[in-house]
Structures are given as C-alpha cells and as structure tokens.
Amino acid sequence: MERMAKTISSPLFKATLKSNWPIALGITLFILIYISTSISMFNPENAEFIESMLTVMPEGLMKALGFINLGTDLTHYLGNYLYGFIFLVFPFIYTSVVANRLIAKHVDRGSMSYLLSTPNTRVKVVTTQAVYLILSTSVIFIVLTGIAIAMSTGIWPGLLSIGLFTVLNLVTLAATLVVSGVSFLFSCIFSESRLSLAFGVGVPLLFVVCRMVHSLSEKIDWLKYLSVYTVVDVEKLLQGGPYALYVSLILIGVTMVLYGAAIFIFNKKSLII
Amino acid sequence: MIKVNKLTQTYRSGKGVFDLDFNIKEGEVFGYLGPNGAGKTTTIRNLLGFTNADSGTATINGVDCRKDAAKLQGMIGYLPGEMAFLENMTGSEFLKFMGNMRKTKDAARRDQLIEYMELEPQGKIKKMSKGMKQKLGIITAFMHDPAVYILDEPSSGLDPFMQVKLMDLLREEKSRSKTIMMSSHIFEEVQMICDRAGIIRDGRIAAIEDVHSLNAMKQDHYIVSLADEEDLVKIMASTLETTVLEKNKVAISVGKNYREMFNLLAGCNVTGLESKYQSLEDVFMKYYGEDGENNK
Secondary structure, three states: OHHHHHHOOHHHHHHHHHHHHHHHHHHHHHHHHHHHHHHHHOOOOOHHHHHHHHOOOOHHHHHHHOOOOOOOOHHHHHHHHHOOOHHHHHHHHHHHHHHHHHOHHHHHHOOHHHHHOOOOOHHHHHHHHHHHHHHHHHHHHHHHHHHHHHHHHHHOOOOOOHHHHHHHHHHHHHHHHHHHHHHHHHHHHOOOHHHHHHHHHHHHHHHHHHHHHHHHOHHHHHHHHHOHHHHOOHHHHHOOOOHHHHHHHHHHHHHHHHHHHHHHHHHHOOOOO | OEEEEEEEEEOOOOOEEEEEEEEEOOOOEEEEEOOOOOOHHHHHHHHOOOOOOOEEEEEEOOEEOOOOHHHHHOOEEEEOOOOOOOOOOEHHHHHHHHHHHOOOOOOHHHHHHHHHOOOOOOOEHHHOOHHHHHHHHHHHHHOOOOOEEEEEOOOOOOOHHHHHHHHHHHHHHHHOOOEEEEEOOOHHHHHHHOOEEEEEEOOEEEEEEEHHHHHHHOOEEEEEEEOOHHHHHHHHHOOOEEEEEEOOEEEEEEOOOHHHHHHHHHOOOEEEEEEEOOOHHHHHHHHHOOOOOOOO
16 A cells, blocks of 8 residues: 555546546446446346347347347346347447546646656556556456346345356456557647647557457357457356456556556656646 | 756657757746747647656756656746636636645735736636636646746737736846746737747747847848839848838848938828837847758
C-alpha cells in the first residue's frame, strides 16, 4: 500500500475518478439491463423451446452473435447469451473512450502541461492514469458479476454454477484488460486525441469483428488468431479445467507488457504542450 | 540560474530553435521577445522539460530540465501561453488540486492572491472569461511561492487595471530576488520590470540587451495631418525621420529630439496629431534590421 502511494499520485487519481466515474456508471447500468433481462428471460422449462426456435434463424447470424448453443442450464445460457458480444463490446467501448481521455486528450488540449508542471514525474502521472483504467474496469466486472450471481441465485436458486461463471468473468476481464492496454498504448503514443481514439477504438473493434466472423466459414477461420477475444471460449471455459488459468496468466502478462510499454513511451516522448 | 546551452530543436515543419544560447542570473528579470512563431514557446517547453531537444541542454540551478523535470517543478511557477485547465473543475477545485499535486500545505498565499487578483473562483472554469482564466493561471503560477517564474505573456487577456496589479506583483517578486523569465509584446511592461531583454527571431537569438539600451532605441511615432501641402515640404526638409502617408499626412519618428519636432510643427498649420502604437518587436526589428544584423 505504501509503495503504491509512492508510484501513483492520489490527488490526480481523485481528480481522474471525479471526471470519469459517470462513464463507468453508465456502462455498468447499460450492461446491467442486459444481464437482468437475460436472467429473467431464462426459463429452465422452455429453454429447449427457445433453442429450437433459434434454429429457425439464419445460422450465420446466430453464430456471429455467439448464440451457438444457448444451453438448457443457466450458466451456459448466460455464457452464450452475454459473453459472445455484450460483455466484450460494451467493456471495450468503456476502456477505449476512457483510455483516450486519460492521456491523449490531456496532451491534445494542453492540460497535460499543468499535470507535469507539478513535482510529479511523468512515470507517476501516467502510472496513476493506468491504475485508474485497470481498477475501474475491474470494478465494473466485479460489480456486474456480483449482481449477476445475486440475481441468478435469487430468481433461480441453485441453477448457476457460481465457480464456473466467476471464472468466465475473470477471463473476460483479463481479455478486456489486454484490450484496454492496447487503447492506453495508443493514447500514450499519439498526441492527437482523434488519432488515439481512432486506433484505440479501431483495433479492439477489429478484435470483436474477427471473433464474431471467424466461425462463419472454414476459409476465414484463421481470423481467430487476430483477436484477443478468441481466448474467451465460453464452451471451453465452462467445462472447467486448467485452460482458464493458463489463459489468464498469459493475458495478465500481455496486459503488463502493454501498460509497461505505454508508460515507457510516454516517459520518453517529446510533448508539444 | 537558467542556462540554455546550444539548444536545438527542429519540428517537422522546419521551425524550431537553433543553437540557442543564453543565461539568466539569479534574481534577474528577463524579457523574452519575438514575433509569433519565432520559438519563444519552444524555448519555454524545453525549460519545463516537456520536449526532447535534438541537441544542447537547458538547466535550472544546474539541474537538467528534461531529465529531472519533476525535481525542478516545485521551484518553478509556470504560466502557459495558452490556457488549458482541467475540464469541469471550478476555479477553487483547480487551485486546490494544484496545491495537492504540489503538496503545498499553506493555502494562505493562495487565498491572498485570489483576493488580490480579484478572482471569482466558484464558477466552472470552462464558463470563465478569458481574463478570468488568465487570473486563475497567474494565481496557479504564483501560489506556491516558487523561486523561478516562467511566464508566457502574463498580461494577455487582462484589463489595464489588472495589468497594473500584475506589474506590482511582479515588482514585489523581483524585490524578493526571484528569477523571472517572461515573454511580452508590450514595451512599457518590459521597460518597467525587466533588467534585460532577449529577442528571438526564426529560432535564433537576434539580440540580448539591457533595458537601458532598449530605452535608447525606442522611438515614438506621430501622424501629423496638415492643412497646407507646403508644410509637408518643410517637414520633409527637416532632419527628422519622416514618411509621407498621404498628400497632407506625414509620420514623424522621434527619439529624444522632441524639441526639434515641436519647433518645426509650431511653424506649420497642424490639423491633427496622433501617436502610433509601436510594439517592442517593431522597435527591435527596425533596430536590428530584417537580417537580424545590428545596423545602427
């Protein structure tokens, strides 16, 4: 805790929190609407019926949205319904927008000059912003997972495998943190907000699109290697086993490398502010 | 105190600063002048440690401005030329925030300055007028009682009354032997406060002079309207430096030879006399010529 206090600036953290928390709250509420509707829509008796109905829909569309196997148990149902699209797209919108605001926007507007004209090193300033992005993203996931578990056990007691559902969320969070690291890196590289935003949103969007379309045809199956999100393999994760652990360790490692690179680049960069 | 040593920084546009070399002594007030785009802000960015120079160094108290920027910031009071505060904060919140970032414990000086500069800090910064933002910037630069001030056009946006108050404030800091580097466009301002002035043109120092020699350089310009065209001939024939503007209008430049001008004009039928504002850069430019060489 004490070492943490030395590497980040608490006044800056507070100011960043104050100007960015509404975005986090908005995204959380938005995803919460999806979670609560999907939990309340679940019905163990007619889940099979819904599934048979979905087979009428074009297969390609279902695959792209991740509704391959909605499953008849709540965990698979939520996993397939939420973690193929909603839990990937909305968190990345959050991390991309906030990553841009944390560094590139301050540089572009010139307000970075005020942050750096105080006795805080660049590393400290940029680390504080990085910690905010990682922490706030994690808090969003923790809150959403907690509410989803509470709602599920409240409405459908005993139907959700809490352990597997938590693992699924942790891996999704880890993948989102990698994506946030990509956006943060662009925010540190570019001095213009529009460039930082274009790349910071564009690359994660590419990840999502690759993950959505790769299963449509054998020919484009290689696209999955272009996307971080491919590792959020709902079926595989819900089987349990060591896959989740390996994947998480790799994702955390990549996240650290990305943030490390972002901090290094910002420290060395020439700032026209 | 402030030492700029062979500093070169080129932008992709080809602009920048080239081989910049100057020193500012402790307790000295240094005016930094030059036309827009000459490299004033680029120099200041290097002193604040924001940019990476291509070569050369900038140091304050022997500490490298880029490598050890954070070590120096506590003793520097910086006023940016373009105001960009943190969005959505009120003036009070911003001052408090900057105080916390600097770990300034005593808020007494800050509150005195708010009162002195007549800042209304309650409102949101983005709703503030340009003058109010400038006051906020000035208080931010002065409130931690720094040893060195780096001020980019400190009086811009202020009304004449506040400009006078700012000059008094700067004079007080000068008497407390603070080192001040300020850029300015206003001759009187530099004349009143500064010990020395340096002019930068196209990224190079064109001249560094003490303010006494600046005073000698200064010329006042008057535009004289005449009723009779014959008087124009009379004026042209005098030893005064003149430029004909229209058939009955002439511009006269006067240094210390006012008596000569008045004697001459006493014999003419003058219908109008107005003084023409001349910026400090104009004075310098005229004095040093377009090529930057001293051609007096």
